[in-house]
Amino acid sequence: MTKSRFGFWALSATVLLVLMLMSVFVGTVHIPLSNIFSGNLSELERVILWESRFPRTIVAVLAGAGLAAAGLVMQTLFRNPLAGPSVLGVSSGASLMVAVVTLGSFGLASSPNVQMIAAIAGSLLVLLLILWAANRFADIATVLIIGLMLSFFTSSIVSLLQAFASESQIKAFIFWGFGSFAGLGSDQLIYLTVPILVALLASPFLIKGLNSLLLGEMHATSMGVNVKQLKLGAILFSGVVAGTVTAFCGPIAFLGLATPHIVRLFFKSNDHRIILPGSILGGSSIALFCDLIARLPGTDMAIPLNSVCAFMGAPVVIYLILKGRKSRMLI
Amino acid sequence: MSSIEAQHIDITYPGRERNLIRALSFSASSNELIAVVGANGSGKSSLLRVLAGLQDPNGGVVKWNGVQLADIPGTTRPKLAANLFSSYQRVAGMIARDLIAFGRQPYTGIFGKLKSSDWQVVDQTISQLGISSLANAMVENLSDGEYRKVMFARMWAQEADTMILDEPMAHLDMPTSVAFVRQLATAVEQYQKTVIFSTHDMPLAFNFAHQILVIDGGDHLYGTPEMVIKSDLMHRFLDKSGIEFEGRSFNYKPDP
Numbered sequence: 299m300t301k302s303r304f305g306f307w308a309l310s311a312t313v314l315l316v317l318m319l320m321s322v323f324v325g326t327v328h329i330p331l332s333n334i335f336s337g338n339l340s341e342l343e344r345v346i347l348w349e350s351r352f353p354r355t356i357v358a359v360l361a362g363a364g365l366a367a368a369g370l371v372m373q374t375l376f377r378n379p380l381a382g383p384s385v386l387g388v389s390s391g392a393s394l395m396v397a398v399v400t401l402g403s404f405g406l407a408s409s410p411n412v413q414m415i416a417a418i419a420g421s422l423l424v425l426l427l428i429l430w431a432a433n434r435f436a437d438i439a440t441v442l443i444i445g446l447m448l449s450f451f452t453s454s455i456v457s458l459l460q461a462f463a464s465e466s467q468i469k470a471f472i473f474w475g476f477g478s479f480a481g482l483g484s485d486q487l488i489y490l491t492v493p494i495l496v497a498l499l500a501s502p503f504l505i506k507g508l509n510s511l512l513l514g515e516m517h518a519t520s521m522g523v524n525v526k527q528l529k530l531g532a533i534l535f536s537g538v539v540a541g542t543v544t545a546f547c548g549p550i551a552f553l554g555l556a557t558p559h560i561v562r563l564f565f566k567s568n569d570h571r572i573i574l575p576g577s578i579l580g581g582s583s584i585a586l587f588c589d590l591i592a593r594l595p596g597t598d599m600a601i602p603l604n605s606v607c608a609f610m611g612a613p614v615v616i617y618l619i620l621k622g623r624k625s626r627m628l629i
Numbered sequence: 630m631s632s633i634e635a636q637h638i639d640i641t642y643p644g645r646e647r648n649l650i651r652a653l654s655f656s657a658s659s660n661e662l663i664a665v666v667g668a669n670g671s672g673k674s675s676l677l678r679v680l681a682g683l684q685d686p687n688g689g690v691v692k693w694n695g696v697q698l699a700d701i702p703g704t705t706r707p708k709l710a711a712n713l714f715s716s717y718q719r720v721a722g723m724i725a726r727d728l729i730a731f732g733r734q735p736y737t738g739i740f741g742k743l744k745s746s747d748w749q750v751v752d753q754t755i756s757q758l759g760i761s762s763l764a765n766a767m768v769e770n771l772s773d774g775e776y777r778k779v780m781f782a783r784m785w786a787q788e789a790d791t792m793i794l795d796e797p798m799a800h801l802d803m804p805t806s807v808a809f810v811r812q813l814a815t816a817v818e819q820y821q822k823t824v825i826f827s828t829h830d831m832p833l834a835f836n837f838a839h840q841i842l843v844i845d846g847g848d849h850l851y852g853t854p855e856m857v858i859k860s861d862l863m864h865r866f867l868d869k870s871g872i873e874f875e876g877r878s879f880n881y882k883p884d885p
Contacts, residue, residue: 377718506741510734514718516683520711521734522704568722571741 303572306565310579314359317586321355322347324595350480353487357479358589359582361547364494364539366561366581367501367574369554371532374508374570376442382555383540386428386441386533387448388421392544393475394452395420400471401456401463410481413474414489414545421541424448428537432529438515441533476602477548479589486546493542497535498578504532505570512568552607553588556615557581563618584611631709631790631823632658632694633680639688640675648687648847650676655842655851657825659790662817664834665827667844668866673827674714674795676844680825681712681793693791707735710791711784715799721769725779728768729754732786754786758812774805781812792816794826798833806830810837832880 323331329343339347368383376385383389395416431444460468482490507528510518515525543550561576562568584607592606634656640649649672657663665673678684680691682698691698693709701709711732720728732754733747743751755764760778763771771779777797784792794813798806810833816822817839828834834841835854842851845866850857857863867873 502740506734506737506739509731509741512718512720513731514716516678516714517717519683519703520681521707521731522702524703562722566722567727568720569727 303565306576307579310576310583314579314583314586317583317590318355318359320590321358321586322351324590325351325593326595326598349483353482353484354480354589355586356487357482357490357547358585360491360494360498361479361543361550362553362557362581362583362585363498363578364581365543365550365554366557366577366584367498368536368539369556370558370561370570370574370577371501371504371508371536372554373558374511375529375532376438378442379559380555381442383536383543384449384549384551384554385445386424386537386540387445387452388424388428388537388540389544389549390449390452391420391424392417392541393420393549394455395423396474397456397459397471400474401459401467417545418541421537421544425534425537425541428533429530432533433526436526438529441529474548475604477550477604477607479547479585479603481548482546490542490546493538497538497542500531501535501574501578504528504535505574508532508570508574547603549604550585550607551604552611553581553585556611557584559615560584560618563621630659630694630821632656632692633710633791633823633825634692634695635676635680635689636692637689638676638679638686638691640672640679640684641687642675650844650849651847652689653844653849654689655840655849657823657840659821659823660817661823661840662814662838663823663825663840663842664838665825665842665844666829666831666834667827671844671846673844677712677793677795677825677827678714681710681714682706683712683714704735707787707789709789710793711787711789712793712795713780713784713797714795717780719768719776721767723768724765725760725768725771725782726751726755726764728779729764729782729786732783735787750788751786754782758782758785774801777801777805777809781809785816790821791823792825794824796827796829798828798830806833813837 323329323334325346327343327346329339329347333339333343334347365383369381372381372383372385373379375381396413399412399416427448428441428445432438432441435441460471463471507518507523507525510521510523511525511528518525518528540554557580558573558577561573561580564580565572565576567573588603588606588610591610592601592603594600636654638653639651642649653676665676667673675684679686682691693701730743730747730751733743733750734741736747737743755761758778758781760782763775763779768776768779781797798809801809813824813826814837817824835858838854840851841854841857842849843857843862843866845862848862850860850862852860
């Protein structure tokens with residue numbers, strides 16, 4: 299780093315901490331802080347905190363962190379500022395399998411556990427296909443096209459299933475599509491935490507290769523980077539994150555695509571040693587913030603998470619891009 | 630000390646029956662500036678990619694410092710030879726000093742963190758190449774010539790004894806092109822580097838390079854400018870466009 303960014307890091311960490319605390323302490327049911335700190339909680343308050351708010355906070359932190367980091371990696375790998383974790387088609391594969399079990403006549407309609415298992419199966423299938431493509435074809439653009447076409451293909455099957463499904467089945471599927479960080483109890487947290495934590499802990503090993511990749515594959519090769527290994531590692535990382543998040547939270551839109559841009563402009567850098575951890579912190583914060591809004595604290599209502607993400611985020615990104623025109627990722 | 634040697638290199642384009650380059654052999658060592666010239670499509674860029682280890686030849690062997698390229702690990706190669714190709718993507722969102730620091734990546738650890746000694750090399754490079762005024766500029770605000778200088782500085786920061794450049798003066802105006810070639814000549818004469826560059830600027834190549842490698846129609850010739858200018862291969866290459874190359878100043882004029 300050519301200049302100290304301590305102030306930026308301190309601010310990011312502080313914002314994340316505040317949002318995490320708000321996510322635990324703020325909600326429809328008011329739980330006095332004094333009760334929490336003294337441990338003098340009613341059974342209902344204990345259940346709300348430990349089975350709802352705390353798991354939800356952890357899920358938002360990890361999902362946001364993972365999706366933002368995966369989005370960054372995809373944008374650098376494909377040299378495309380519009381790329382996100384969904385370009386591989388992994389989340390579409392998950393959506394397809396959820397559609398099959400929810401909209402098909404299997405009688406397992408809206409069981410969340412069945413949806414999760416289906417989503418994991420769908421995302422694994424697509425991930426294996428994409429890894430095969432990345433191993434087979436040297437040109438990364440081919441992999442991108444295959445991923446995008448898989449998304450279109452799965453969408454078409456989902457539409458077909460929707461056309462013949464019942465109203466309640468369609469409603470269940472749409473509800474899944476809203477996205478939510480609230481679907482996991484504390485005993486299920488481990489199924490999301492482990493894959494995403496492992497992926498995030500492995501992600502720094504991509505930093506050096508991704509930086510070299512900014513000048514192109516030939517440059518990266520000339521600097522001693524094993525580009526094929528890098529591509530496979532990046533795809534595996536993003537696929538695992540996208541698949542895991544989609545399986546347990548539904549298809550979360552926008553976070554993975556927008557957060558890296560916000561982070562680049564905030565830190566004024568394209569160095570992955572800064573913007574990868576920056577995206578992890580930023581993704582967590584943005585996810586928590588959107589989830590807080592979606593919960594509409596103080597009311598009995600809630601709005602879809604995906605709506606909040608895109609509604610809040612798109613204008614922010616447009617504003618930042620226009621304001622920071624000189625600090626674009628690509629010419 | 631450094632050297633680069635090509636032994637019987639064959640290069641073919643897919644779908645073409647005849648080799649683009651046939652049994653090409655030459656060697657270059659420290660204190661030598663070699664210019665590769667030839668028509669578009671003659672195989673200059675392919676040859677430079679083969680010499681840089683970025684493309685496998687269809688036949689033959691490349692040696693760096695007497696060692697076959699295949700026996701040199703990928704992580705060691707950037708410390709021996711630096712290269713600059715026109716296909717390298719133009720980046721944005723960083724200052725020139727940070728882009729130059731990319732040249733130190735082969736010397737960094739697993740996460741790519743630069744040590745203070747690496748930054749010293751970066752700053753020394755900036756002052757040696759006289760680009761201090763550009764160091765803190767955002768790279769997207771640099772002109773083509775300035776960006777080219779920064780990319781050259783990135784190569785320089787690699788501290789490799791061999792440099793391979795593919796058409797480094799493309800799209801540059803004449804004064805900037807001359808200044809660039811002078812910098813290559815300085816690298817060779819003052820810092821004992823081996824520098825190979827391809828160019829379409831024949832007067833520049835013949836006036837500054839110690840050796841010329843001309844490629845035309847699968848044939849090649851390697852020699853001093855004075856020797857190459859008189860060769861049948863050069864005459865064949867130039868006759869096609871009806872220009873005459875003047876031997877003493879290495880300048881050209883159209884045929885009357």
